[in-house]
Amino acid sequence: NRKFNYAAIGVLLLLTGGSTFSFFKARQNAHMLAEKNKTIKEQQLRSDTLLLNILPTLVADELKKQGRTKARYFEDVGVLFADFVGFSKIAEVLSPQQLVSELDTCFQKFDEIIAKHGLEKIKTIGDAYMCAGGLPDGGGSQLIDIVSAAKEMQTWLRQWNQEREKIGLPRFDARIGIHRGPVVAGVVGSKKFAFDIWGDTVNIAARVEQAGEGGRINVSGEVYQNIKEAYPCHYRGKIAAKNKGEIDMYYVE
Template structure:
């Protein structure tokens, strides 16, 4: 509104300066057409407009721009009437009033009520001073009667106010539509973020990005990773002793603790199957310390389960198997897809878990060779691994 007011003030001020310049020219070249009183009126209007500029820059004008609007309007429309009042003759202006009212409606369509107040102020002043001071009213032309004048000004004001009112309705409808669009955009963005979080809970971020860009099968080979399988011993017996909701809550607390550990160690959780938990280090972003990260994870899982037992009064134990080597990782299928691993390393980690001992962390020789300098091990000896025959395995005990 303030910017519109400044624009209107500049236009009004410039237009009055041009008329003042015209009267000055008449003074020098056409003195018979020069009107001193008209020059005085124009200068008074220009001074009033300068005061409006100052008001707009003041804290009062910035807080109440409608006040500056009314003063601006009355400065232009009432200054000639005040001069006429002082001379005893009031002359309604059929030139200045319509220009001002139409100019306000086109350049400053702010609030139709403000336009109506500015117009009523002009009529109240003219009618009031005429009645109070018994002034002579001079019609702009011999053909114009008071009834014609009132009807003429009424329709001008009606058209101006109607155009401002319609403009406000359009602006309000546009504002509401923009608000609804922004709200819909925010809701859509929130849904996208929620979907993105859900997708990242299923897939690694780099795989999720590739899957959104390319719907073809994603498969990659990794030469050095470490895979961990963990299983809660005695879970089957426990499931027959407690209710299903309690069982799910029991398992959720344990696996949630494991999820936090996997995140802390920078590992990639692959899946849970029943009471089994699978996690890997070294993919989809390769890392040199993949075996060390999994070893730390395994030791922390044992500690987390011990704390859970103490808090819940349980005696659960965990069996963990670890193997290091190459794997193939990828996403297959088009429904309920997951990021999964294949290869001998995965099979060996699963065998280390299933043929392990409750409460222990059994690792293959490949993992032992990666960790033997920094961790304590106990050699289990030779065992018959299903599908592989006899192998030497080791128990991870602790860090050195």
């Protein structure tokens, strides 16, 4: 009987030890699985954030679900171009690193301003900055929002330039031009995605910007008709635009 009891106790200890080991092993596996899932979610969040930094939300969602996106036609989009007067001369004064740093300071501030007004950044090309209203949901050209953002950009630049002049740094005076009309919008490329817009509206907006002056906001007649109740403007007359004939242009006061 005593031998039997010892044997029973031994078996019981083995079973208990095995169950305990299995329990802790299961907990360890569950913890490892939870950590892996957490890592995957964090990586997915980083990927989504990066995608949303280069694509509008609706376009990014379509790309994730379908692996591609369709170009879309928008009837009424406001387009803003901005670039800096005498940029080549500024580049002669500043080192390449300092020049890029200064541009980054400007464009980060522009990004902040247009985000506040619900606008969509399209791209930067050298010292040129481009954004649009009415994308990607086609809710209208948002001209009041665009002009408000443009005025805020110019106000910030004036203040920033005052500080720069105190320490002998060159000014960054921006021409800003705004036009409205139809565009086609979509994603180009399969490796490095780029959301862009095309159409005569884009070309005219660029011409309106080029016909302006540093520190001013130049708008087309189409824009003026929709903002005149909100913002006083000065009629400049019909201004010749390269390959576009003469365009009615106004300075926003």
